[in-house]
Amino acid sequence: MYMARWMDNKNRSDQGFTLVEILIVIVVIGILAAIGVISYSGVQRNARDTAIKADLIKISDAVKLKSLDDNSTPVGGSTSALVGDPSALTGISILPNKKSYDATIANLFYCQGVIDGNNEFGIVARSLSKRAFSYVSNKGITELTGYNGWTSTVTDGAICIALGFTAPYTWSYGTSPLTGWSGWTTPL
Helix, strand or coil: CHHHHHHHHHHHHHCCCCHHHHHHHHHHHHHHHHHHHHHHHHHHHHHHHHHHHHHHHHHHHHHHHHHHHHCCCCCCCEECCCCECCCCCCCCCCCCCHHHECCCCCEEEEEEEEECCEEEEEEEEEECCCCEEEEECCCEEEEECCCCCCCCCCCCCHHHHHHCCEEEEEEEEEEECCCEECHHHCCC
């Protein structure tokens, strides 16, 4: 009897895997692949967001250095009354991590003016993850939520109002899908 079972098992193992066993392996591999893709997407999103935050700090450092040199905060290329060139930002030159930005919208804004009675500056950018971050000189870096004015065209400095600036203020943009990257987003 024991020998018959052993022979039965030996014959069965010569036949290979059953369809159920193969399906179980395929399902397990599919689950592991899905977990890997989800994890990779999260890592990519966090890397892009971190690059945006690093750019905001880099720009704020450039603005602070220029402020020390000139004894005044750099002004944006356009005013809240829409006078001037909004793609200009005199005296500031940075090289952003361009692959991290949402290129479907006008992006990377600089604002200068008054918040709560104090002269301040702010920078805003939106990552490919669709998360927006701001650096305001009196607050540091925060996530910008509740602003729905992201468009592909640059028409006004409404983003400055979302940061808390009151008119009159100046503003500049760093990139637009229609015009590309502005001159201040490339090293001198």
